[in-house]
Amino acid sequence: MFTGIVSAVGRIERIDPLGADAGVRLTIDAGALDLSDVAPGDSIAIQGACMTAIGIDGGRFVVEVSKESLSKTSGLDRVGDVNLEKAMRLDDRIGGHLVSGHVDGLGQVVAFEPVGESWRLVLRAPAALAKFFAYKGSVTVNGVSLTVNRVSDVAGGAEFEINLIPHTIAVTTLKALKAGDRVNLEVDLIARYVERMLGADGS
Numbered sequence: 001m002f003t004g005i006v007s008a009v010g011r012i013e014r015i016d017p018l019g020a021d022a023g024v025r026l027t028i029d030a031g032a033l034d035l036s037d038v039a040p041g042d043s044i045a046i047q048g049a050c051m052t053a054i055g056i057d058g059g060r061f062v063v064e065v066s067k068e069s070l071s072k073t074s075g076l077d078r079v080g081d082v083n084l085e086k087a088m089r090l091d092d093r094i095g096g097h098l099v100s101g102h103v104d105g106l107g108q109v110v111a112f113e114p115v116g117e118s119w120r121l122v123l124r125a126p127a128a129l130a131k132f133f134a135y136k137g138s139v140t141v142n143g144v145s146l147t148v149n150r151v152s153d154v155a156g157g158a159e160f161e162i163n164l165i166p167h168t169i170a171v172t173t174l175k176a177l178k179a180g181d182r183v184n185l186e187v188d189l190i191a192r193y194v195e196r197m198l199g200a201d202g203s
Contacts, residue, residue, distance in 0.1 A: 004096030004138075004145025006083045006172045008033035008201045010046075013060070023066040026076065030059050033084045043087040043101065045077040045172075048143030048184040050087075050101025072184040073103050075142065081173045083143040096145025097138040098189050104145065105129050107141070109181045110159060119164040121177065125185060130158035131195060132187035140186035144172050 014027035028046065035056055038044070042053050044061065049069065055062035065076050075082060088094070091111075107129075111122040123141065125133060132140065133151045139160070140146070146168075150161040171176045177183070 001088050002050070002085050002091065002099040002101050002143075003087065003088055003094050004048075004140045004143065006144055007085045008086045009081050009171070009173055011079075011081050012076070015077070015079065017143075018064065021065060021067065023068075024072055024077070025064050027060055028084075030084060035059065035061060035088065037096050038086065045083075045085040045087075045099070046083050046099045047073065048099075048101065048140050048186055049073050049076065049103050072106075073184050075184065077081050077106055081176070083173050085143060086168050087157045090156060092172060096140075099145060099186060100189060101142075102186060103184045104132075104187050105185050106182045107185045109177050109179050109183065111179060112177045115163075117166055119200065120167055121162045121164055121174070123160055123162070123183065123185075124154065125158050125160065127157045129185060129187055132191045133158055133160045134191070137191065138188045140184075142173060142183050144168065144174060 001128045008031045009029040011029045012026050013029050016025040038053055038056055040054055044053055045049050051062045051063040062154045070077055087093045105126050107123040110124050113120050133148055139148055147162050148160045152159050
């Protein structure tokens with residue numbers, strides 16, 4: 001489990017294919033992320049996707065990403081900066097919200113623009129996820145826990161708006177977003193269970 005509070009911005013430095021019909025091995029510079037308490041087998045969220053560290057070498061770690069995971073996520077198939085978060089401990093503060101690290105789908109940036117000291121981010125979510133967004137509800141975007149300020153149904157899904165404060169812009173990769181970019185979305189864990197319970201027929 002994670003909290004959606006990004007610990008550091010790292011960088012995918014190297015991508016090695018695992019085979020013709022397989023995934024890839026990523027070598028990631030952890031940046032300011034402290035790896036002293038991370039061992040092979042531990043979980044690290046990369047752009048919101050939970051991955052298992054299979055090797056640690058100083059300030060770098062290695063993960064293997066399956067072909068299936070690559071097809072369901074954005075940002076793990078190219079060299080570049082990524083949001084990183086180590087798995088939470090049971091005694092950690094939950095500064096964001098409970099995040100599983102399982103990407104539910106891909107959203108698309110509709111608009112990203114400064115508004116005063118903050119930034120306005122508008123995203124479009126696919127129809128399968130539209131029902132999970134609510135005013136003042138939580139969502140994880142590329143591993144960052146955020147609050148929905150507005151939501152509206154549109155053809156083929158939903159659009160929702162987020163306000164990003166300067167601190168969030170400074171310490172995450174969200175600063176690099178532009179209209180048309182794809183992002184990893186994880187819906188609120190509680191909303192997912194509520195939808196399941198309300199949809200149950202009692203049989």
